[in-house]
Amino acid sequence: MARPSGIISLILLLGLAACDASGGRTETAPGICTISLTRVLRIPISTLDAHTATESPDASPTTLLLSPGATDEPPEGPDGFDVLEDGSLLITDPLRSRLSSFDSQGKFRRTWKIGFRADSVTVIADGLVLVREASTGRLHTYDQEGQPRSVTGDTLPERGEARLQPGQNRGTVSRPSIDRTHGGPLGIQFDKPGLTLLSLQSLTTDQKGDTYVAVEATAGGRASEAINLNKYVRRYSSDGKLLCEIADISLDYYVPPVDELRVHKGVLYQLQTTGSEVRVNVWDTNQPCSRPSP
Amino acid sequence: MLARLPLLFLLCVVLVSSQSNHAQPGVVARLPRATRKEVVARAQTLASHTWVCGASNLRASCSRKYLSDWKPGQRVTGIPYRWGGTDGPEEFDRKLANGLAAGAHSRYGVLSCAAGIDCSGFVTLCWGLSQTGHAYSTSNLRSIAGKPKYNWFTDMKAGDVMNKAGSHVVLFTGYNPDGTINVCEASGSKSRVVCSRTTWSRFKGYIPLVYKGIDD
Numbered sequence: 001m002a003r004p005s006g007i008i009s010l011i012l013l014l015g016l017a018a019c020d021a022s023g024g025r026t027e028t029a030p031g032i033c034t035i036s037l038t039r040v041l042r043i044p045i046s047t048l049d050a051h052t053a054t055e056s057p058d059a060s061p062t063t064l065l066l067s068p069g070a071t072d073e074p075p076e077g078p079d080g081f082d083v084l085e086d087g088s089l090l091i092t093d094p095l096r097s098r099l100s101s102f103d104s105q106g107k108f109r110r111t112w113k114i115g116f117r118a119d120s121v122t123v124i125a126d127g128l129v130l131v132r133e134a135s136t137g138r139l140h141t142y143d144q145e146g147q148p149r150s151v152t153g154d155t156l157p158e159r160g161e162a163r164l165q166p167g168q169n170r171g172t173v174s175r176p177s178i179d180r181t182h183g184g185p186l187g188i189q190f191d192k193p194g195l196t197l198l199s200l201q202s203l204t205t206d207q208k209g210d211t212y213v214a215v216e217a218t219a220g221g222r223a224s225e226a227i228n229l230n231k232y233v234r235r236y237s238s239d240g241k242l243l244c245e246i247a248d249i250s251l252d253y254y255v256p257p258v259d260e261l262r263v264h265k266g267v268l269y270q271l272q273t274t275g276s277e278v279r280v281n282v283w284d285t286n287q288p289c290s291r292p293s294p
Numbered sequence: 295m296l297a298r299l300p301l302l303f304l305l306c307v308v309l310v311s312s313q314s315n316h317a318q319p320g321v322v323a324r325l326p327r328a329t330r331k332e333v334v335a336r337a338q339t340l341a342s343h344t345w346v347c348g349a350s351n352l353r354a355s356c357s358r359k360y361l362s363d364w365k366p367g368q369r370v371t372g373i374p375y376r377w378g379g380t381d382g383p384e385e386f387d388r389k390l391a392n393g394l395a396a397g398a399h400s401r402y403g404v405l406s407c408a409a410g411i412d413c414s415g416f417v418t419l420c421w422g423l424s425q426t427g428h429a430y431s432t433s434n435l436r437s438i439a440g441k442p443k444y445n446w447f448t449d450m451k452a453g454d455v456m457n458k459a460g461s462h463v464v465l466f467t468g469y470n471p472d473g474t475i476n477v478c479e480a481s482g483s484k485s486r487v488v489c490s491r492t493t494w495s496r497f498k499g500y501i502p503l504v505y506k507g508i509d510d
Contacts, residue, residue: 218447
């Protein structure tokens with residue numbers, strides 16, 4: 001007779017599958033394999049003094065700075081970020097005209113004194129970093145040490161084009177062909193009872209050819225008090241199979257983000273600046289995911 | 295008498311709701327009319343207005359704590375953000391020439407010595423309410439703009455707005471094939487009027503409104 005603990009282990013084993021297709025265990029039927037929030041990095045903030053409009057003298061330089069705003073003016077503060085090759089984070093600190101870097105555990109490393117208010121950071125090929133000036137939209141190029149590079153004509157990498165089929169809860173996302181993987185359009189089918197597909201956005205296609213797609217969906221667009229929606233991120237294999245889905249993405253932003261989501265080596269990052277801290281929510285899609293019970 | 299209580303209650307509810315969400319009929323009747331094309335054209339004019347920041351526009355004579363978002367001689371596209379401001383292109387250029395500061399955030403207070411426009415000033419100016427000063431904010435915008443009955447995610451029209459009372463308002467200008475949307479706004483974080491493509495996530499908690507003076 002099997003012991004109860006053995007039975008529980010067996011059930012858990014059957015209910016989990018690796019989102020990363022390399023293990024060959026990925027299946028989506030009958031339910032979608034979901035990844036839950038893996039960890040949260042918490043970065044402390046300092047707040048501008050409302051009377052002097054300056055930083056408190058004891059504000060730590062290792063924090064990020066926030067302006068609480070006022071009636072008819074949303075709060076301002078960190079709203080852009082990206083992940084460097086080693087997994088460290090680069091976050092905008094616009095009220096101090098600088099960027100701050102944090103290690104993969106959220107521990108402060110150093111600042112980049114860029115001298116302007118940035119609202120977007122994008123790591124591009126060759127280890128270069130594109131930083132967008134908020135007040136002009138101009139792009140500035142830096143190396144990974146934060147030294148400016150005089151590169152002309154740099155533009156943000158183009159994301160795969162997405163297209164919805166109106167009223168049909170499906171659409172397509174174009175993706176590049178990487179190392180002889182499929183490439184071409186990726187079909188997205190969104191079947192969740194009571195929800196309507198609102199938008200599709202390609203986040204990235206990784207070196208294996210897996211594509212990460214952000215999906216917005218709503219339960220309705222009328223007769224509700226205010227706009228309400230959910231956001232999901234899905235990982236698809238190069239042959240178009242849905243590998244896993246992240247469904248627990250909070251949209252309660254204090255500072256509206258410009259760079260909301262980033263994917264690096266199979267890990268999804270979300271920047272969420274609240275009134276008391278900057279959170280970086282992390283979902284590791286390389287970890288086993290779980291399927292709902294039949 | 296007791297039998298009349300439900301009727302009295304209903305009358306009270308109707309009166310209260312009409313007071314809170316609607317302007318006096320005369321106010322609505324006096325609203326300037328605007329076509330959607332005109333509204334979007336005004337937004338684009340405000341977002342594409344080009345100006346150069348002079349040395350005198352970096353300082354605000356009425357505020358000692360003021361810090362400018364700009365650099366001397368900087369060429370900028372978009373009317374600068376000024377909390378409490380309602381300046382259109384001509385008024386802004388005139389103030390700039392007179393040496394007023396270019397833009398200001400709420401942390402410096404409402405500055406009479408600065409020029410620019412804020413979020414509610416922007417949408418009301420786009421609707422053609424240029425003579426009202428700053429009579430409307432995100433908190434009372436509903437007195438001149440009604441909540442539509444259509445499906446917000448498919449049937450919004452250019453010139454409608456998405457409003458969050460006490461926080462921010464943006465002008466909707468269109469849907470994209472991927473389901474994202476285009477908006478124009480006076481943005482504090484971007485220091486100016488900008489038009490951009492964005493996702494719906496940013497607008498969770500906002501309410502779409504249709505200007506009562508719109509000519510469809």
